[in-house]
Amino acid sequence: MTALEAYDDALFLNNLLSGVPEQVHADIMANGKRIVLRPGQTLIRQGDDAKRCYLVLTGRLKLVKLHEQGKEAVIRYLGPGQVTAAIALLKQKEYPVTAQAIDAAEVLGFESGTINRLLLTHPQMALNMLRMLLDRLDDLQNRYLELRAEQVEQRIARSLLRLMQHSGRRTEQGVLIDFSLSRQELADYTATTLYTVSRTLSAWEKSGWVKSERERITITDPHALVELSERS
Amino acid sequence: MTALEAYDDALFLNNLLSGVPEQVHADIMANGKRIVLRPGQTLIRQGDDAKRCYLVLTGRLKLVKLHEQGKEAVIRYLGPGQVTAAIALLKQKEYPVTAQAIDAAEVLGFESGTINRLLLTHPQMALNMLRMLLDRLDDLQNRYLELRAEQVEQRIARSLLRLMQHSGRRTEQGVLIDFSLSRQELADYTATTLYTVSRTLSAWEKSGWVKSERERITITDPHALVELSERS
């Protein structure tokens, strides 16, 4: 199973399969079906029946929640090793969010029944899953509080820093956020409008804190953003 | 174990122990330590080391997340059968929120090691826990979106309806929300200020939709609130 070995990296092990005997890893993975996604392709659609859950192998997905009047909120970005649509563990539920590949991505899909059986036979896996969900919950609780208590500028700063930590890549200019990120998307993630994001980034660029291009953002002075995000 | 039988009600069974053989229920519960809480008493404090997790037996708790500059957000209200501080499943973490009894309450506390062991030996329990967490996550994702997309009035309406469903009690006047709920608390739950809540409730009272007293709110016309919360 050479294809599987390729995904058998540290990040991955630290998540769903950590603590599970290595001998059975391949067996477990063989239960999933590999799916390749093009940039922008929708993997799950909010409201559809939840029949499968997915493990991200490579690339990056975004989870978006849609509101009646056209607005949308980016709930989270997912990277390799993370699981989504765990809701499929419950019977007769609908996906609460839409999941979409940002750039190209690969995922492993597990049927609802399959994953339930796997979790029951490998309790450690269930515990790992619990940990991942706790992570998600914690993250969202934090962002909920920020949305409640902070002004837009602070939220944008915090969001950029978060994205930097999860998906930053060092360049000579600074830390580049390593996937397509338009003003609109950052606005959806920060819970504001593209206009405000644009204005803010422009201001920060004048201060020399970031460098912003079309769908690309490089943070040149992270410390300034940290300070901004923490000042009352 | 007569004390335990008292808590062995439907709600409870539908959560943590559903699907687990009945013979072992008492054994499992015997691993927990019963704790009685006075009104307002703090059970867990944000930032403390997470050593135990808790199952609510009776009464009602609120989970609050504190922000540096004094603001706070009520993340969730917990009723009988619900679990909190599941974070204790992870090693070396701190509680991300504060949990406080609203009126009198009883909980069952499980040591971190104990609950881990229980979940490993009873995989069905781990699955149940997963389901509860998925519920929490879903709830918060919805509220995050609402906070993002809706105006204050709609959010207050939705919050009241939610509280009504979870903790409503029929009276001759309408549906009473059955625990102490000040303007400030509703504001913290809805992510607004007590002033705005007060103004809004006053207006609704004039319209005959609610009846508001000191720390008590009765919904006399739920339908009006539903309509308000759903209109674009």
Next chain:
DNA sequence: CGACGCATTGACAGGGCTCAATTTAAGTGG
């Protein structure tokens, strides 16, 4: 090179937060 999508910038208005001043209601102790 033209067209389309992304980004920028300005003008404007309004929702709701802030602050301050009362009013109302619930306890408390004599």
Next chain:
DNA sequence: CCACTTAAATTGAGCCCTGTCAATGCGTCG
């Protein structure tokens, strides 16, 4: 039972942040 205290709730006035709308600029790709 009544004065007194204290906390909750109400209401008004003002203003600021930020969303909205419109016009324009710019980069990229067919």
